[in-house]
Amino acid sequence: MRDLAPPLRAVRAVIFDTDGVITDSARLHATAWKATFDAYLREHPPRLPAHWRPFDISTDYPLYVDGKSRREGTTAFLESRGIKPISETVEALAAAKDRRYTERLRSGNPVPAYPGTVDLLHALLEADVLVAAVSASRHARELLVEAHVMSLFDTVVDGSEADRLGLRGKPAPDLFLEAAHRLRTVPAQAVVVEDALAGVEAGERGGFGLVVGVDRTAGRNRTDELLSHGADLVVADLCELLMEGAAP
Numbered sequence: 001m002r003d004l005a006p007p008l009r010a011v012r013a014v015i016f017d018t019d020g021v022i023t024d025s026a027r028l029h030a031t032a033w034k035a036t037f038d039a040y041l042r043e044h045p046p047r048l049p050a051h052w053r054p055f056d057i058s059t060d061y062p063l064y065v066d067g068k069s070r071r072e073g074t075t076a077f078l079e080s081r082g083i084k085p086i087s088e089t090v091e092a093l094a095a096a097k098d099r100r101y102t103e104r105l106r107s108g109n110p111v112p113a114y115p116g117t118v119d120l121l122h123a124l125l126e127a128d129v130l131v132a133a134v135s136a137s138r139h140a141r142e143l144l145v146e147a148h149v150m151s152l153f154d155t156v157v158d159g160s161e162a163d164r165l166g167l168r169g170k171p172a173p174d175l176f177l178e179a180a181h182r183l184r185t186v187p188a189q190a191v192v193v194e195d196a197l198a199g200v201e202a203g204e205r206g207g208f209g210l211v212v213g214v215d216r217t218a219g220r221n222r223t224d225e226l227l228s229h230g231a232d233l234v235v236a237d238l239c240e241l242l243m244e245g246a247a248p
């Protein structure tokens, strides 16, 4: 068993984003968005040639859709291509993305949890730190169950609950604040772990004691963006938040 690294000592709770932090599912979302938007852009080319670009997973995904609800992500992307987001179009595209994502999710290949995240979860449980999972997705619970990590969390706030409770999507801090509230912890004593720009911004806006950005791309730009959007520190994998325990 490894010990918690210094930044996580003396915290009461850690709140994890789900896609891309707990499970390797951000890619699944990104490819479902790309297929959906590219099909739409082919049939409805934007007016200006400068906007004739397919959805780019490395740039459009983090800027416009990652961490947001389907509707908010769709709206932001259409606007980035100079397309007015009419509500029927937004609904249709959001539904099409959900169909594609769900098909892939249920294709019989479960999305695994990152081993570094699982190790950190066990160390937090051992240290009596409370843990929550948060996601803008309605499929977060299904994902956590399939990845065999659902039982490790004290609470989960997902997209369905956000809808039911009228919580705003990231970069508003509502999902994280709801999780902290359920864990009976004030934000200043809790940590947010996020891989989305909108997510680290939500952590900062919520007044959380520490905001950890996760950059699995190992790209300098991405790390800088996470820092400038509110991350206090950035790691490539959550195992960096653990250290070898002292010899007995």
Ligand SMILES: [Mg+2]
Binding pocket: 017, 018, 019, 020, 021, 026, 067, 194, 195, 196, 199
């Ligand atoms: Mg994420």
